[in-house]
Amino acid sequence: MTNHEIKKKIVQYTRLAQSRGYTVASEGNISVRLPDGYVMITPTKIIKDFITEDDIVVVDMDGNQVDGTRKATTERFTHLAIYKKRHDINSIVHAHPVYTVLSTVIGTNPFEKIFISEAAMFLKKVAFAKFAKPSTKEGADAVRDVCGNSDVIVIDRHGSFTCGKDVETAFSLLEILEKYCKMYYMASMSGKPINFIDSSIVEELRNVLY
Numbered sequence: 001m002t003n004h005e006i007k008k009k010i011v012q013y014t015r016l017a018q019s020r021g022y023t024v025a026s027e028g029n030i031s032v033r034l035p036d037g038y039v040m041i042t043p044t045k046i047i048k049d050f051i052t053e054d055d056i057v058v059v060d061m062d063g064n065q066v067d068g069t070r071k072a073t074t075e076r077f078t079h080l081a082i083y084k085k086r087h088d089i090n091s092i093v094h095a096h097p098v099y100t101v102l103s104t105v106i107g108t109n110p111f112e113k114i115f116i117s118e119a120a121m122f123l124k125k126v127a128f129a130k131f132a133k134p135s136t137k138e139g140a141d142a143v144r145d146v147c148g149n150s151d152v153i154v155i156d157r158h159g160s161f162t163c164g165k166d167v168e169t170a171f172s173l174l175e176i177l178e179k180y181c182k183m184y185y186m187a188s189m190s191g192k193p194i195n196f197i198d199s200s201i202v203e204e205l206r207n208v209l210y
């Protein structure tokens with residue numbers, strides 16, 4: 001895939017995240033690790049509905065901008081912290097999905113116990129990061145400290161980072177995450193007890209190959 005094709009893909013999924021409501025205004029960012037070791041990423045301060053290929057920038061692994069006219073997102077340090085820890089993933093999507101954030105606002109980790117198989121099969125083990133100021137070193141450290149081998153990281157009262165071998169995979173995890181958290185939030189609001197899946201079965205589900 002050429003760099004221009006990668007830019008097109010980043011733009012396509014950035015707009016899709018916006019149209020789905022996973023981000024609003026200039027929120028969220030998407031990155032792809034290039035074969036040469038640099039990272040292509042969305043810029044800061046742009047309404048994501050209007051983003052084009054010309055707006056995408058490139059940074060090195062220390063966060064220095066090496067290409068592009070706009071300024072790289074301030075969240076790049078969190079993306080880079082994950083890439084440095086995970087050599088097997090090449091794309092990261094960061095968003096502020098409403099139900100995912102709401103599920104943490106009510107004071108719980110929505111993944112301590114789960115109630116549908118898909119949450120275990122697709123999301124596997126979700127990492128939960130404590131609240132930290134976004135766009136800071138503290139924020140990057142909080143994510144790096146918990147991410148381990150998890151492809152899905154939920155940050156308390158902030159949002160999510162989903163990772164994968166490509167943009168499609170990282171974005172799909174965001175969709176599944178938000179759907180699960182919507183169900184979790186609505187079930188929590190019902191006031192009725194939630195019927196969780198037994199933890200031993202959850203472990204088996206995480207190992208199901210699909």
Ligand SMILES: [Zn+2]
Nearest residue numbers: 028095134159
């Ligand atoms: Zn954010």
